[in-house]
Amino acid sequence: MRAEVPSKWKVSYVTPIPKKAPYSSLSNYRPISITSVLARIFEKIVKKRLMDHLEKNAIISQYQHGFQKGKSTVTAVLQALNDWTTSYELNKSVDVVYLDFCKAFDKVPHTKLIYKLGVIGVHPRTIAWIQAFLEGRQFCVRVNSVLSQPRSVQCGVPQGGVLSPILFIIYTFELPTLISNVGLCCCAFADDIKIHKQLSDVSDCSVIQRGIDAVAEWSRVWELPLSYHKTKVLRIGADSPEFIYYLNGVAIEAVTHIRDLGFHITNKLDFEAHCDLIVGKAYAMLHTGCGKSIVRLKLLLNTSVFGIDETTFPHNMQKTM
Structure with a gap:
């Protein structure tokens, strides 16, 4: 089954906005994409159908808080904090591993995304339209009044697109369940995923390591690489064993505080900072x-x-x- 999408609907105009100094580093810029207004209207129609299908069939995990009705960054943080404070008040320690995907939205392979849409039972006509919408995309970079030559996009979902967050959540829909099956707690907001477990002894740390390995294997199979330097472990509680976790053989850095969806979380669970x-x-x-x-x-x-x-x-x- 084929679908047609106007070529003008598949062009994004990207403006780089500086996040922090030094401005000579490309990684310190946030790309803001402007897409076709007509395309965005049509995307909203497709999004409504996708959301209805996801909700009707309970496809998205309850641990995924990103872009779900009645959920937000606040509910994501509160769910995790409730677990952590319960353990903390019982004088139990908790290790939390913050997993970070490298430019997650930009890395999603189109063919594997289309496969996932079929797996969850999306209507073939909807899949055909999404495939046509993603294939043959181009982008131009705009700085002041200067516009670059168009470049082709080979993978990823459009930055700033109406459909993009939902497509990403569909692409990772089985990940929270995979983590839970290992014996870990999971909390996700789109591509921000953290896994944690209350620790009784070092064997619980081994369970966390198995969870990390499972996510690493999933990321390899589905071509969504994890960032080594942005993946961190937060040790909550005084008696947490100094267990060293590894991501694909690279030791994960332990930190005493971290920024979590806009909140500054410390290993003592105080909010003074x-x-x-x-x-x-x-x-x-x-x-x-x-x-x-x-x-x-x-x-x-x-x-x-x-x-x-x-x-x-x-x-x-x-x-x-």
Whole structure:
């Protein structure tokens, strides 16, 4: 079965946005893609059908919090924190391994993604359209008013695409179950995956290592490589054994604190560092808001402390600010 997608729908215009210094390093830029408006409208229609199919057949694991109805980064962190604090209050230690895929969305092989769509029972016509949408894609890089020559895209799902997060979750749908079957707890938000286990003795560390090996083997088979230098282990509790975990023969670095979906988590499960950072951001935001109305300043404060975006407020309310 074949499907046709206009070639103009398959072109992305990428603008690199700096994340941090030094700006001479390409890895310190975030690519922001602009895609066809008409394509995005059609993507939303296909996304609705995919989501209905996923929910009706309970395909996505309950441990996957990314882009699921009623779930978010907050629910992902709360689920993990609930497990960790329960163990911590019982004076038990927990080892948490944060797994990081290398440019995950850009690496998804199209042929294997199409295979996965068939495995979960997506309608052949929908699969044909998605295949046509992914094949023959191009991108151009725009810096100021200068546009590069178009380059072909051989793999990956479009950055910034409406369908992309759902396609990635489908591609990794069996991974949380694979981890659970090893005997580990898992919590995922799209490509951010962490595995953990309460430790009674060193044999529990061996279970975690088996989980790491299972994920490493999955990543090899499905061509989604893991990042060695971004994969970390957080040891929670005072009596955690100094077990060294390995990812494909490379020792995983142990850390005392880590940034987890916007939250700063420490091995003592205190939020002092996180609160200090939020307070600093709030003061900086209030300082830049000097001369603005009290209402607007309150909204700016809520934005930094509670994550409320003032742009979501009704337009007539913003006019009063």
